[in-house]
Amino acid sequence: MNYNWNWGVFFDPSPEGVGTYADMLLSGLLWTLATALCSWIIAFALGSIIGVMRTLPSKLANAIGTGYVELFRNIPLLVQMFLWYSVVPEILPQAWGDWLKQLPNASFYTAVVCLGFFTASRVAEQVRTGIETLARGQRMAGTALGLTTAQTYRYVLLPNAYRIILPPLTSEFLNNMKNTSVALTIGLLELTARARSMQEFSSQVFEAFTAATVIYLLISLVVVTLSGLLERRVAVPGSR
């Protein structure tokens, strides 16, 4: 293989005119983090609501919850990204569509919403499983005390369910972070997109993607560590 290794490439000026290739990757990293965090907030809140709906004693709520999960889980993420970016602005009322299209960083907002709705379907499944794992006994105990359904969820079911599903939720968080790279297809200059343009301009493909890989791994490491700390922090004394 005739490949010119050049690890110094990161300190070469980038073709953008300002900064080095390293700065370029760093800016990609920041967009990746911003997209991952913002979409996670939507995914967590919406996913919790949908997951709860699937466990409520109401047929309508179950149906809405199931419909949501099946819809968003079964359409490929790439397709969803295109739908949000190209189709949604067209089917909205004209004025809204125009407003969306002229928005600065439109690809960022689109990616946040798209990933948020997509990951919400996965969070919902975890929340539902968590609540169902608790068996009917806990729900009955709360209800028998006189707690309303909302109070039973708030004070009994959810605090336990979130503890149970903390490890799978961590994986969903990491999946969501990795899925941000799909947003390069709608023009978001996140980490993978940046590594790709670095490779195109400098021809140092291995260096560019080694850097991206290491950065993704480091984020995972940090997230897993934080999640472990959180798990210990919220662990219930005496529980196995």
Place this chain on the structure above:
Amino acid sequence: MSATAAPAAVKPMISIDSISKWYGPVQVLKDCTTQVTKGEVVVVCGPSGSGKSTLIKTVNALEPIQKGSITVDGIGVQAKGTNLPKLRSRVGMVFQHFELFPHLSITDNLTLGQRKVLGRSNEDARTRGLKLLDRVGLSAHAHKYPGQLSGGQQQRVAIARALSMDPIVMLFDEPTSALDPEMVGEVLDVMVNLAREGMTMMVVTHEMGFARKVANRVVFMDRGEIVEDATKDDFFDKPRSDRAQTFLSKILAH
């Protein structure tokens, strides 16, 4: 009907009137009728699957019924305008598997309902909760979590939790059958004291010693029916039905 039954003028605390319940095509309660008057202790027994848990859970509407009606202290459980959370808060319930809230300390288990349902202040709820914990002999464990207590201790906390709502009646669904044998006594002692203090109780149990000690009446169920509803003495000394006789001979044999 029987010598110890309350006079007709006394309003029943729980009145179960011709109720039936189905799970899909399977009828699990068949036209059941019984009453519990104030201060009475009624033991419900019968073979596994006979519908005891289902019957007791219909009293606070944890299980819905399709036919018949139930009143608790004169309030219709199935009636349209009934505030079910409020009604349930006045009916204490103790489960086979304790069902303490595992993520809350013993103190918080005892105060959650008081604060969120009855609207008591933190201090008030705490004071009452700790008093009840003392009553079940567990003052030293207030700061612990359910997972740190033995089964018997957890069940005593569960009883205290139910009592913290100042219930007018207490329901027990096999409160000792998930316990190691050596812990059954401590829970039964609490229940016996409660009965002697005049608490109205409906207790699903196979502990016939408990029934002999404090029950006023025994309700015997089989295949969804109330087969026998008799005073304690009548039930133990001269059970009328074959099914009750068979059941008694089996259960008293060991």
